[in-house]
Amino acid sequence: MSDATINARARELGDLLRARRGALQPADVGLPDGAPRRRTTGLRREEVARLAAISPTYYTFLEQGRDMRPSRQVLDALATALRLDEAERAHLHALVHDAPPSTTDSEAGEQVDDEVVALVARLDPHPAYVTGRRWDVLAANRAARALWTDWPARAPQERNMVWFMLCDPQAREVFVDWEAEAGAQLARFRAAAARHADDPTFAELIARLHASSPEMRAWWPRHAIAPLGGGRKRLRHPALGELELRHTVLNVADAPEQKLVAFRAASADATRIAALVDRG
Structure with a gap:
């Protein structure tokens, strides 16, 4: 994968995280809203970082589009924190690892519609x-x-x-x-x-x-x-x-x-x- 592609995907990852963070309210994830002092539209970066159990600095770097290559475990934690659906979660993994996440039988058996x-x-x-x-x-x-x-x-x-x-x-x-x-x-x-x-x-x-x-x-x-x-x-x-x-x-x-x-x-x-x- 070329450097240009890696950089483009890192920016896309940052944009996705920022958009989903802005679309959530504290009540959506079980946090107090902090009104009337709250000025942020959506969640704060440190709130997402806390929900995902990662450092605020690391999360900020991800939103800034830096090439951090987070692990699949970190991506799963972010997907859960930001309430992503399965398609969005797969897209998150594909942006970083060029493939969707695998689901083990112990997590969820495959079901046919x-x-x-x-x-x-x-x-x-x-x-x-x-x-x-x-x-x-x-x-x-x-x-x-x-x-x-x-x-x-x-x-x-x-x-x-x-x-x-x-x-x-x-x-x-x-x-x-x-x-x-x-x-x-x-x-x-x-x-x-x-x-x-x-x-x-x-x-x-x-x-x-x-x-x-x-x-x-x-x-x-x-x-x-x-x-x-x-x-x-x-x-x-x-x-x-x-x-x-x-x-x-x-x-x-x-x-x-x-x-x-x-x-x-x-x-x-x-x-x-x-x-x-x-x-x-």
Whole structure:
């Protein structure tokens, strides 16, 4: 990142902090207003600093647009002090660290919007599922559960696409081109893990994969990276035989790290899949 970009982002950060401070009143954050002596519109700098548990001087430097590079913990404290919403909080982090903050499972589990879940269900008999930031399967329709695996029936720590691909023998039966598919899946996961290097849930999953999968131990040191994208997959089902599906990947606007993966089966195959899921 160039010095000009760093300076521009520091100024933008200062402007954001100043604007949000000016928009809050003491009562909004549980402070006495100090009237009639109060002359400041909005909160004082020292009040924000106290709420965020940082020094007034440090906070002043941030508002002045100096290149201070505050930690994620400081940014979270400022976001809380200034009552920022999730979009504003993510923007605050992106200005400093060029990426939004990660949310660990211990802080808040990933949730899929009900309308997204309903959309996934309506796509039957064409398979569809939603994965989260580390490829946990958060929703899947009946067709996807029939052709891949019954995600809700699995233990919570195994409801993960990377785990399924590398550690479940069933995946080698499901995917005709298993080795290529597994390698590509791991390369996409690697790109996400790099963006979340400070997220302990990624570290925990990576450790479990290393402990359980020889392919993980062999392939991870290669540092292969692959982008998200559509394409085709060849699946094998004991009752339906081999199927070829086209798929596309869409990000959920309200949760950009959630990915809707939707597949399209040929008309005849869609009819056979529909009969399969109707039989349960």
